[in-house]
Amino acid sequence: MSAIEWIAAAFGVVSVWLSVRENVWSWPTAIVNTALYVLVFRDAKLYADMGLQVFYIAISCYGWYHWLHGGVGHGELHVSRIRRRELLYLPVLAVAGTLVLGTLLGRYTDAAVPYLDSGLTVCSLIAQWLMTRKVLENWSLWIVLDVLYVGLFIHRALYPTALLYAVFLVLAAMGHVQWTRSYRARPEPAAS
Numbered sequence: 141m142s143a144i145e146w147i148a149a150a151f152g153v154v155s156v157w158l159s160v161r162e163n164v165w166s167w168p169t170a171i172v173n174t175a176l177y178v179l180v181f182r183d184a185k186l187y188a189d190m191g192l193q194v195f196y197i198a199i200s201c202y203g204w205y206h207w208l209h210g211g212v213g214h215g216e217l218h219v220s221r222i223r224r225r226e227l228l229y230l231p232v233l234a235v236a237g238t239l240v241l242g243t244l245l246g247r248y249t250d251a252a253v254p255y256l257d258s259g260l261t262v263c264s265l266i267a268q269w270l271m272t273r274k275v276l277e278n279w280s281l282w283i284v285l286d287v288l289y290v291g292l293f294i295h296r297a298l299y300p301t302a303l304l305y306a307v308f309l310v311l312a313a314m315g316h317v318q319w320t321r322s323y324r325a326r327p328e329p330a331a332s
Contacts, residue, residue, distance in 0.1 A: 142183075148176035149304035156308055159271065160315040162219070162322060167204030171197055184296050185252050188241055188261040195265060203272035210273070219323040222270065222277040230266055237262035252296060260288055276323055279316035286312055 151173035158166035174196035181190035210217040241262060242255035251257055263285055270278035286309035293302035 144176050145180045145298070145300045148173055148180055149300050151176065152304050153307050156311045160311055160318050164204060164207045167200045167207070170200040174200065180301065184298055185250060186257055186296065187249055187251055188245055188257040192261045192264055196268060199268055199272055206272050207274065217274050218326055219274045219276055219319045222275050234263050234266060253292065256292060260285060260292065276319050279312050279319060282312040283309060283316070
């Protein structure tokens with residue numbers, strides 16, 4: 141358990157708590173969190189999760205901009221629901237991505253748990269992409285992923301990170317409730 145892991149965990153809690161509140165400052169704190177976790181996951185030989193952190197840095201920059209300017213008339217973005225076509229192709233993308241990445245990690249690295257690591261990574265990419273667009277269902281996916289991540293991190297003796305993901309689990313449940321309220325409170329757009 142390194143000091144870097146504890147600091148990364150603290151930034152992670154702050155970032156997700158700010159996301160629950162739909163606060164745009166969740167994105168810069170996420171950048172710090174993920175930059176530190178690159179180092180933590182490298183040392184734990186969780187290479188897919190390490191690569192995921194690099195992606196999170198980039199998507200956090202996008203999310204930061206999109207939450208500020210991705211709404212109507214380049215204004216603030218509001219909570220929305222997932223589109224039907226996404227419900228069709230995202231599970232296919234998750235399975236295909238898991239199989240490809242898991243196979244690559246299993247054959248070419250000393251990854252500890254290549255398919256579990258890969259599945260969690262691919263699904264986390266999907267959840268994070270949904271969050272950048274303020275899609276309510278991102279929280280449901282995060283709830284499932286956080287449960288699985290807690291088990292993985294306990295298995296790899298990353299106890300501060302397991303604790304962090306247990307906190308993320310609680311925050312994801314809170315996020316789902318808060319974003320549902322936000323979605324319902326918004327007036328319906330006028331029909332054209």
